[in-house]
Amino acid sequence: MARQKILIIQENLRERIELTKLCEDLGFHVDTAMDGNKAKNFVFKKNYGMVIADFETPDFSPVEFLQTTKTKNMETEILFISNQPLVEDAVETMKYGAFDFIVKPFDKKYLKLCIKKIFTKKNTSRQKKDILYSKNKKFDIITNDKGMLKLLKLVKKVADSSATIFIQGESGTGKELFARFVHEKSNRNNMPFVAVNCAALPESLLESELFGHEKGAFTGAISRKLGKFELANQGTLFLDEITEMQFHLQAKLLRVLQEKKIDRVGGLEPVNVDVRIVATTNKDVKEAIKKREFRKDLYYRLNTIPLQIPSLQNRIGDIELLSKFFIKKYNDIDKRNVKGLTKSALNVLNSQSFAGNVRELENIIHRAVLLADKENIEPYNLLMEDYQDSETSLSKEQQFPYNIKPISLKDMEEKMIFHTLNITEGNRTHAAKILGISVRTMRNKLAEYKQKI
Template sequence: MPGHRIFIILENPKERMEYVRFFEDLGYFVDAAPNGSDAVSCVIEKKTDMVIADVATPGFFAVEFLKKVDEAHISCQTILLASEPVVEHAVQLMKLGALDYLVKPVEMEQLELSAKRALAVLKQKKNPKRASLSSGKKVKIIARDKEIQKLLALAARVANSSASVFIQGESGTGKELFAKFIHEQSDRRDQPFVAINCAALPENLLESELFGHEKGAFTGAISRKTGKFELAHKGTLFLDEITEMQFHLQAKLLRVLQEKVVDRVGGIEPVDVDVRLIATTNRDAKKAVENGEFREDLFYRLNTIPLVIPPLRNRRGDLGILCEFFVQKYCKIDGRDVKGMTKQAVSLLNDHPFSGNVRELENIIHRAVLLADSDLIEPEDLMIDGIESTGGMSAPDSFVDQDCETQSVSLKEMEQKMIYTTLDQTDGNRTHAAKILGISVRTLRNKLNEYKENN
């Protein structure tokens, strides 16, 4: 079930990287760590759906972890890996809530099946409690900017309608937050909010994920699969980066929006669906239409309620309140005691271009909270002084000094070297590398694909 979030806890870097790549290629959002010391706090913060952990990982104590997860009433399934089968230990862990106890080496097909079963169990557990869950932790959009306030007011006004919403904005501006805000303000709030990234999945897999398939529809279709439209019935379907969808799938999507029915791959009878659609893109959708990359009729069907989120550089007045929020957030998560920022640090942020928008700012503040030696963040804790922005990426001073002073390189070449150097430093872990660079895993994957095509 791509689109869900997995937390992988494995000490071995090669094994960890293999697992991360495997699940990312399946369309999952993946976090990974070489130890389990902060496992519970990470699961809470990231709203993790599933944990895959080796019981021998340093700092990870399976019994304690499962007890804390249960005490915190966290909706998360756990799959545990072990080098040797210890029956008594396995039975104890299963009683505490572990869904599976697999003995290494584990075949990837087996791991994928266990992951699907874990998320199916999670869905069953969530369904009867959806009302209470949705009324719990609310989406929080931090803003004083008048333009953002107007957008929030508009989003609240149209939330109860059935109209499609098309959210445009640069990467990192908070498009998904707006989508969740609309869902929570609507009368569908107690029904599913189902998300899928149209750029994260290959064409053939995306069609199956969206519309479902019948048993035997193609090689490997060993059973019927329910698509995202059916899973989101009576609720909201969130399509991220919709302008990356293949042209023929756009036509199929248009039919669903017009007829309110879904045709499963290999199916005979259409299936009725009642779904509120919210779509996003970080591109100029009108230009995509002009270039023949996006259907004009689909654009107008989606664009019933258009929301264009301004970049952070155009709403500098929100910097202060956002910094305060992120400082408090990561002090709580990481157990730090940072009170705020020096005037010099604030001034440095005010001059920063923030091409990665709010996501970049959050990464910078998180890093600064961890690096701060006092109760105030200093300019050097931000690690952005003297570094040009490259699509939201930041790198150590030593890297920039070494490559910029010894030879003349283009910004594109510098960006590529920065990415490969960071991947080397993280043993190829894309999730960690993306965090260091201040970009999303999706952006990193797109960059690597671009380099591969060019070379």
């Protein structure tokens, strides 16, 4: 099973090795990148609990990396280390969400303290969310997509059964939301919904977390502890990222599913449990089976009701609907009054691939709601990496007509200003930014042309 992950971005080999050893000694899985490009590739492919980045890494823009990483996974904490004790660098990165900014040479004890603080906070947060009694709670799935509506219809049809459900889909598509939706629609909805992230727990603790332990079963077991199966009795047990579970534990899980009994660690008698299992993965399960990372028999046992959640790229019609939902959500949370998206902002969103799926879209809309300076979100509020490119890739109707007859520079200036205003739908601030002039200059020029916009 995968341990919690840390990404180290460091060009210097000696320092990279030292940081890797420090993190591995604390029990974490570590990936390393020598430059910014490799770091970006890692972040797009994997979810990290923490990133430790050298500020002076080649091909590396700290602020851009912060924005990219936080867009994909808001929970990733990023700590910067630097040779230069520049206050402005520290302030800028902290403003964009960095956890800390440490100047070399630094005390390794302090770095260890930062790492422990980050992951202790994450584990505490998970534990608080582990158990959900869903009475009087509603879990809405926002969609108009035919494929998604078909899945929802299937879920409603099987929710009251005892069948296990196996949900597959890319990270950020809403697999946990589907699991909670299954629980809400079932006849177990007044009983516990217990969530376990199989990738987040250390290997040594997962068995005890799932099945519980008796007093004295191992060093530190000072009392009996009920496992997640017993806590979820008569309710639903949600096993997230199940393909990350240790191979030998998969055999024990299979036995529980077949016999409906668990053995506490150190226990003498089996304990009967009545639990509905909903499992998820973002991996290619058949490939994991080929690599002997996942048991074939467990796959067949879990896959009674298979659900394949489509990526956001394959349900592009939902982008506007989801955006409206998230705008309302963060208006309420952050006390904002954003009305919606401009047409051009929606066009920018519709052109994105959304590697992080709905989670990425939610983070983008949250940020845009906070940055919006008008009633509607403009493209520049989205802070999309390729927005500058989208400005320069204009349609034929938007391109300036270079084949016009020779005219004076003054007339050319006027035409260029009105052409840019047309592209920005009359937004003077945005037009002035594109033209490289101040808003005041724009205002004076328009007064000079004696035109009302």
